[in-house]
Amino acid sequence: MGVMTYAEAARLSLEQEMDRDPRVWALGEDLGPEGGVAGQYRGLQQKFGPERILDTPISESMIMGSAVGAAICGTRPVVELRYADFGFCAADEIVNQAAKIRYMLGGQVRAPLVIRQSVGMRNGMAAQHSQNNEALWVHVPGLVVIAPGTPADTHGLLKAAIRCDDPVVFLEHKELWATSAEVDPQAGPLPIGVARLVRPGADATLVTWSSTLGRALEAADALAQSGISLEVVDLRTLWPWDRDTVFASVRKTGRLVVAHESVRVGGFGAELVAEVAQTMFPALKAAPVRVASPRAPVPYAKPLEDMCRVSADMIAAAVREMLPADPSGPLAGT
Amino acid sequence: MTDKALPTTARVLEMHRMMCTIREFDEQAGQALDSGLARGSVHQYVGEEAIATGVCANLAATDYIASYHRGHGHSIAKGVDPVGMAKELLGRTGGVCGGKGGSMHIADFSRGMLGANGVVPDGVSLAVGAAQAVKLLRQDRIVAAFFGDGALNRGPLFEALNWARVYQLPLLFICEDNLYSATQRTGAVTAGPGGVARAQSFDIVTETVDGNDVLAVDAAAARLTARIRDGGGPAYLYATTYRWYGHLAFDKGLYRDPAEVKSWRERDCIARIEAWLIGRGVDKAALAATREAVKRAIDAAYEAARAAPFPDKHHAFTDVQDIGGPAWA
Numbered sequence: 001m002g003v004m005t006y007a008e009a010a011r012l013s014l015e016q017e018m019d020r021d022p023r024v025w026a027l028g029e030d031l032g033p034e035g036g037v038a039g040q041y042r043g044l045q046q047k048f049g050p051e052r053i054l055d056t057p058i059s060e061s062m063i064m065g066s067a068v069g070a071a072i073c074g075t076r077p078v079v080e081l082r083y084a085d086f087g088f089c090a091a092d093e094i095v096n097q098a099a100k101i102r103y104m105l106g107g108q109v110r111a112p113l114v115i116r117q118s119v120g121m122r123n124g125m126a127a128q129h130s131q132n133n134e135a136l137w138v139h140v141p142g143l144v145v146i147a148p149g150t151p152a153d154t155h156g157l158l159k160a161a162i163r164c165d166d167p168v169v170f171l172e173h174k175e176l177w178a179t180s181a182e183v184d185p186q187a188g189p190l191p192i193g194v195a196r197l198v199r200p201g202a203d204a205t206l207v208t209w210s211s212t213l214g215r216a217l218e219a220a221d222a223l224a225q226s227g228i229s230l231e232v233v234d235l236r237t238l239w240p241w242d243r244d245t246v247f248a249s250v251r252k253t254g255r256l257v258v259a260h261e262s263v264r265v266g267g268f269g270a271e272l273v274a275e276v277a278q279t280m281f282p283a284l285k286a287a288p289v290r291v292a293s294p295r296a297p298v299p300y301a302k303p304l305e306d307m308c309r310v311s312a313d314m315i316a317a318a319v320r321e322m323l324p325a326d327p328s329g330p331l332a333g334t
Numbered sequence: 335m336t337d338k339a340l341p342t343t344a345r346v347l348e349m350h351r352m353m354c355t356i357r358e359f360d361e362q363a364g365q366a367l368d369s370g371l372a373r374g375s376v377h378q379y380v381g382e383e384a385i386a387t388g389v390c391a392n393l394a395a396t397d398y399i400a401s402y403h404r405g406h407g408h409s410i411a412k413g414v415d416p417v418g419m420a421k422e423l424l425g426r427t428g429g430v431c432g433g434k435g436g437s438m439h440i441a442d443f444s445r446g447m448l449g450a451n452g453v454v455p456d457g458v459s460l461a462v463g464a465a466q467a468v469k470l471l472r473q474d475r476i477v478a479a480f481f482g483d484g485a486l487n488r489g490p491l492f493e494a495l496n497w498a499r500v501y502q503l504p505l506l507f508i509c510e511d512n513l514y515s516a517t518q519r520t521g522a523v524t525a526g527p528g529g530v531a532r533a534q535s536f537d538i539v540t541e542t543v544d545g546n547d548v549l550a551v552d553a554a555a556a557r558l559t560a561r562i563r564d565g566g567g568p569a570y571l572y573a574t575t576y577r578w579y580g581h582l583a584f585d586k587g588l589y590r591d592p593a594e595v596k597s598w599r600e601r602d603c604i605a606r607i608e609a610w611l612i613g614r615g616v617d618k619a620a621l622a623a624t625r626e627a628v629k630r631a632i633d634a635a636y637e638a639a640r641a642a643p644f645p646d647k648h649h650a651f652t653d654v655q656d657i658g659g660p661a662w663a
Contacts (some may be wrong), residue, residue, distance in 0.1 A: 023471075025470060041412055051469070051470060052470070054501075056497075057493075057496060057497070057500065059496065059497060061459065061489065061490040061492045061493050062459060062462060062490065062493035062494055062496075062497045064459075065456060065459025065460060065462065065463060065490060065493075065494075066459060066460075066462045066463035066466050066497065067463060068459070068460055068463055069400075069448070069459065069460035069462055069463020069464045069465075069466065069467065070463040070464065070466045070467040070470070071463070072443075072448065072460070072463075073398065073448075073463070073464045073467035073468070074466070074467055074471055075464075075466075075467045075470055075471065091457060092453060092456065092490075095455065096452070096453050096456065097453075097456055097459070097460065101656075102653050102655075103434060103653050104428070104431065104434060104435045104439040105431050105434075105435055105439060105441045105443075105449060105450075106430070106431030106432030106433070106434045106435060107432065107651065107652065107653035108430075108431070108441065108442070108443050109441075109443055141655070141660070142654055142655050143653050143655070144655065144657055144658060164656070164657065165656055166655040166656050166657055166658075192657055193657060193658065196461060239658050240657055240658030240662050240663075324483070
């Protein structure tokens with residue numbers, strides 16, 4: 001074991017996969033000397049050469065389009081789109097080509113590729129460099145969507161994404177790049193579609209992913225001070241999501257809160273809440289709740305940007321509100 | 335035909351048979367749509383057959399091609415079985431894509447045909463990637479990307495030209511300029527000198543050719559593919575031509591001047607090569623026999639397609655994805 005950052009864990013994971021499989025290569029802007037926007041490719045071009053770590057022009061359509069073409073012709077490309085916001089510049093190639101080519105062509109070919117996009121708000125990047133576009137990708141048949149929230153999960157899930165024969169959208173949060181935690185450098189791939197029960201609890205289930213995980217754990221600590229026990233589930237994979245873990249948790253607690261940084265309207269939380277309500281309505285003791293961003297572009301000024309953030313306080317308040325108010329104790333009468 | 339070495343009669347007869355096959359397939363594709371057997375979009379290649387034929391005559395079985403919505407001719411010229419194509423067109427079992435793609439997604443990887451495409455110019459983008467894979471894997475093959483003049487004003491085409499030249503990819507671009515982007519005259523919406531200048535501005539070697547002259551296409555493609563195989567990087571063939579019918583099979587093309595249509599029909603690529611062959615001493619009856627044999631084969635292909643069953647309903651939900659496919663949801 002060793003402590004490493006989210007960026008270092010991602011870099012190690014790609015290096016190990018490129019060592020393991022000569023068909024794996026990466027392409028995108030500023031990967032070589034620069035080593036990627038967060039150092040997540042540092043040293044890899046020196047080790048693997050300029051063909052396998054390909055520095056490209058600012059040319060998102062072709063970065064993505066050529067990756068699809070190379071994926072259907074025997075290689076396993078790892079696409080770096082730098083910011084998720086630029087994923088829209090390659091949306092045609094992702095949605096119309098990568099996601100559908102296997103199906104349209106009657107299964108005669110697959111497109112094994114990874115589409116890395118760094119998501120989310122970080123330090124005043126404003127409206128075109130702060131978006132979380134996760135729900136859009138989940139909506140597209142053919143895509144797998146992964147959003148790791150810890151260095152260890154990034155390490156294991158990037159391996160799984162590279163070995164997956166389906167196109168995988170891999171969403172890395174900008175705010176997490178510099179965070180550190182324990183990672184087993186020898187660990188293999190983690191299973192796609194399996195959530196992690198991060199903190200067991202009894203009174204409510206909080207489902208979250210990516211950087212909101214940290215705020216969820218802060219909220220759980222704060223609630224514990226009041227004697228409220230919050231179960232925290234890190235979904236890790238958004239499609240396909242781990243219904244077994246979520247349903248088992250909600251069946252136990254009877255309450256569901258979903259927290260995510262992306263816009264609440266049409267967000268992925270809506271899908272989770274709807275599925276839970278439709279599947280296990282009688283088990284619910286309270287209406288499920290979403291804690292997410294308002295439907296506004298992300299502003300620049302700090303006090304304005306903060307208005308679009310999901311905070312630990314907001315999560316804790318949402319949990320408190322769904323519990324019965326009783327002066328004799330938070331859970332009396334439930 | 336300006337080249338010193340003339341092709342053998344056998345080679346030209348083979349190209350003649352190919353052009354006749356493509357024409358017959360697409361004449362019947364239009365009939366299949368009219369009669370309701372085919373659905374959706376069917377874009378006929380009638381009138382443009384010399385380009386696919388002349389280019390693919392210079393490709394090996396292992397080479398790749400990528401195409402676009404008007405893709406039947408490229409598929410047949412690359413060796414895709416017209417029976418599997420007819421079944422695909424009619425959405426039947428045994429279609430090259432199992433009936434799940436239709437006319438705009440015909441592909442056959444066993445023949446190096448990476449697919450027609452429903453988005454302009456995404457077939458070119460995929461061809462760039464295929465060429466990148468060829469280079470990475472150190473394979474001995476080249477890639478040919480067909481597109482129409484409608485692609486000349488799409489950004490990804492410029493990205494593709496830049497990319498192919500920067501990385502010196504083994505890729506032949508073929509612009510089939512039939513003068514129309516769907517129903518719009520391309521010249522009316524294109525700034526600058528257009529077709530061939532687009533590639534020249536990226537420092538890519540180009541040739542311009544009469545796309546209704548299969549011998550000229552064959553000779554130009556021979557020069558350009560040889561250059562690409564020698565490691566010369568990408569090249570660009572600009573071929574002028576005309577589609578006899580509308581953009582889609584149900585489009586009667588009434589926005590075109592009848593005199594324009596007539597003048598281009600007089601430049602029919604098949605009639606021209608037949609005249610050339612007769613000049614070479616080939617018997618008229620032999621050419622008629624080829625057309626008859628082709629018609630019988632294509633009749634049989636569509637007959638087999640009509641007789642084939644529709645795909646089992648469960649195939650609506652197969653081959654979406656391994657993890658999280660429709661069975662999961």
